[in-house]
Amino acid sequence: MLEAQIHVTLKQSVLDPQGDTVKSALATLGFRGVEDCRVGKFLVLRLAERDLVKAKSQVDEMCRKLLANPVIEDYVFQIHEVPE
Amino acid sequence: MKFGVLIFPGTWSHQDFAHVFQDVLKVDWGYIWHKDTSVAGHDGLILPGGFAHGDYLRCGAIARFSPIMHAVVKFARDGGPVMGSCNGFQILCEAGLLPGALLRNESLQYRCRWVHMRTESTETPFTRMVGKGRVLKIPISHGEGRYFADPETLGRLRANDQIIFRYSTPDGAITDEANPNGALENIAGICNEGRNVLGLMPHPERASEALLGSEDGRLLFESVLSTALRR
Numbered sequence: 382m383l384e385a386q387i388h389v390t391l392k393q394s395v396l397d398p399q400g401d402t403v404k405s406a407l408a409t410l411g412f413r414g415v416e417d418c419r420v421g422k423f424l425v426l427r428l429a430e431r432d433l434v435k436a437k438s439q440v441d442e443m444c445r446k447l448l449a450n451p452v453i454e455d456y457v458f459q460i461h462e463v464p465e
Numbered sequence: 466m467k468f469g470v471l472i473f474p475g476t477w478s479h480q481d482f483a484h485v486f487q488d489v490l491k492v493d494w495g496y497i498w499h500k501d502t503s504v505a506g507h508d509g510l511i512l513p514g515g516f517a518h519g520d521y522l523r524c525g526a527i528a529r530f531s532p533i534m535h536a537v538v539k540f541a542r543d544g545g546p547v548m549g550s551c552n553g554f555q556i557l558c559e560a561g562l563l564p565g566a567l568l569r570n571e572s573l574q575y576r577c578r579w580v581h582m583r584t585e586s587t588e589t590p591f592t593r594m595v596g597k598g599r600v601l602k603i604p605i606s607h608g609e610g611r612y613f614a615d616p617e618t619l620g621r622l623r624a625n626d627q628i629i630f631r632y633s634t635p636d637g638a639i640t641d642e643a644n645p646n647g648a649l650e651n652i653a654g655i656c657n658e659g660r661n662v663l664g665l666m667p668h669p670e671r672a673s674e675a676l677l678g679s680e681d682g683r684l685l686f687e688s689v690l691s692t693a694l695r696r
Contacts, residue, residue, distance in 0.1 A: 391568075398647075447530075452564075452615070
């Protein structure tokens, strides 16, 4: 079975106050080496489609139509085989 | 003139609009459920605030696919007046009827309080009677109201006079302090290129009676009614 793992993040041009707050919290804990932090979403889809090429094009369409908003977000995804 | 007030699962401001139409303005109105497929018989549409479909994924992202939205998009493309307030504004952006998007408040905190907004353009059915430059006192109630658009879109909004309201001080100065959510250029409300679709984060329906602290919001509805009468 194919599984898609999708990351949706705010575009670099979009201010991410949540990421900035997490970065500050990490600094407070002593993790001062974090230069930037962006908070996003992680989605895992199990797909009925068995053909990798078709699955890629379906997931891409899902991202464009619903899972990410192209005005503010970027997305990347990977598809791999998982046990049934 | 009959207003249609849309209800999605999770909408919460519909009764406030209904109260204003029924008891304050005494005009015809009706609810429209999100699974309906027609807006026939209505002359103006309201997308109220709330958390449509739980605001899952992104505010307005799921509501955009509710069955009624086909009819709303057609109504808007045909020039009918459509107002989205708060969550309604977010839905209109997700549906592509308005440009840009609404992001998490810069403070990361929900803001529920009075704000002032300056009227930047009277060239919409909702602001015709307001007066350019007039400052309105209206409440906000949102966690995701930071208006964002890329520089090209923002330039187009400015060039086409599509920025309708900006957060301001009570005397109309556009300052960072008056901006409750970090919106670009203090933008509180915009319209589409056709000027018949208005989205704004503040709640005019909660400021339509002196008893509630402001009657300024009523001007938006009275503008639509006067526009309809002139037709």
